[in-house]
Amino acid sequence: MVEPIEATKGRTKALPKARPLVASTYLVRNARKTTPLVAVIVLAVLLVAGIVSIMNSIPLSIRTIYSYSKIMLGVTPRGDADMTPRIQARILADSPVPIDRLIVCRASGAQVRSIVGKWPFVVIALEQEDMRYYLRRMEATRIEGRTPGPGKAEALISAPVAKNLGLGIGDELIGPEKNEAYSPQSVKIVGIADSRHWLMLAPIEYHKVHHFPPIDLLVVFARNAADQERLDTWATKAFRGERAQVFAWSELEKTTNEMFSTLYKILNVVIALLVLVITLMMGMLMNIYQSQRLQEYGLLQALGYTKKRLLRRSLAESVIVVLGGWVVGLLAAHLLLRLVKLILMDPSAFSLDTLDPVAFLYTVPIPIAILGAAFLTVWIRFRDFDPVGVVERRLI
């Protein structure tokens, strides 16, 4: 009695030693063929993650440079310098949260450098006691040098500003020769505060005498971050349409997002086109790669390997190549960005997130699209494949 074919199914057992058809075997032993495929994916991921990270460094720079705005609210009279007492009284009377300190100060303009050019920055002129408070709230742990003396043409900056402008103690921060950071006298740096926040401080007495117009700036501190946020929201609404201009973190965020929304739309189109081009290119490469293996597929099918089994193996190889390339690409992007940060950004205190999750998220369509192309290529290859053509050497 002859047993049916199906009866042998249960007799088989796993192959512990030689696993010649494990996907990784082919990939490792044919590194010269698989490396270019991986390399294309790595480069694609590197390109996309790199572009997005650099792009994101611009709004990140805005948020970093003006981070002091998160800790305080700024309000300045608009069109009428005599509005200060009324604004001050309103804040103190109507604020929804307890005010820790309200400082009436003066301000003048300066500039800082960014990867897209120079941006405006404010020199805040304070009284001595207010300056100490301000530095404490800006988390300044240590001062190299000293704070500016009352009425003197002196300034204090924080370490990131010093790095960004390449200035040190004794250098001029604002002065008569500087068109965008003008002051009638040469205001020299006498102290550098160790703080992550960007700041430029000067004595109010000097500013009152030498800077025009004589408009006050009200700097308002709540007791904690949550209160500060409520205060900002309240001030933004309360002074809307009034003769006062509000400088709040939320407004900065809003303006930044508006500024970059169009740019990000363009970026999305560029990335989509890039992914399409890479996918088409990879589709062609995969096609060549599969064509080179017709003999292998034909032989195995002739020996009795099912199409499903070969398809699974081929797809497993594709998954390893594509996901491997993607992971290596992410690592390479991170390392390259670290290098860029170290060599180009850090010396000027430019911001760059080398682990930007948004940038890495932008690379996700790359493996998905390439895997789609690989699946399609393999499926087309296997659909009407005739192994006899191979063993008769008609197809090779």
Place this chain on the structure above:
Amino acid sequence: MITAVGASLHYEDHGREVHACEAIDVEVRDGEFLGILGPSGSGKSSLLYLLSGLKQPTAGDIRYRGRVMASMSDDERARLRLERFGFIFQHPFLLGYLTAVENVVLARPNEDRVAEAEDLLERLGLGSKTHRLPHELSGGERQRVCVARALLGSPEVIFADEPTAALDHANGVQVVELLDRHRGRGSLVMVTHDPTMLEGADRIVTLADGHLIDSCG
């Protein structure tokens, strides 16, 4: 065991109707060495593909132990080839990135047959070359690896399609002898145009222009 009943294979080749096999009746018996002889283009390889389930007849039936192969699914036929049949083709097809022993175990991927594969290679005179890659072997050695692959797992039938065509006569004779000697109780169906290769055959059928014209033995 395998029976062809009025089996025909017709196909189109560049718009021309080819009658590769025409109403062939033949049987492969258990344990026998069946030679299929004929000149080039006589349809002997096509008959081998029909008998082994690699091709389906356009008319007639191929039966494996009474069951019509055409009624089996593609996967069933594939499993039949993998688990019950062994194959040797005209050209020594080996996967270039696998060693000799790994190429042999390809024939039984679901089972642990490494020791058996090494033993077969040893018996075929390739004991020292089990871990060589195909490009490190001569043509004769490659075909012997194919012989080992066909013998692995003691298949019920070994189908050999002109296995000596790419070899010189001495190597060809050696390959046929090895196949015949080591096939155990399995059947051997060998296609050739060289009658000297079928000296050990139990039966020989002769084809011409797709027709079976002679059967002896």
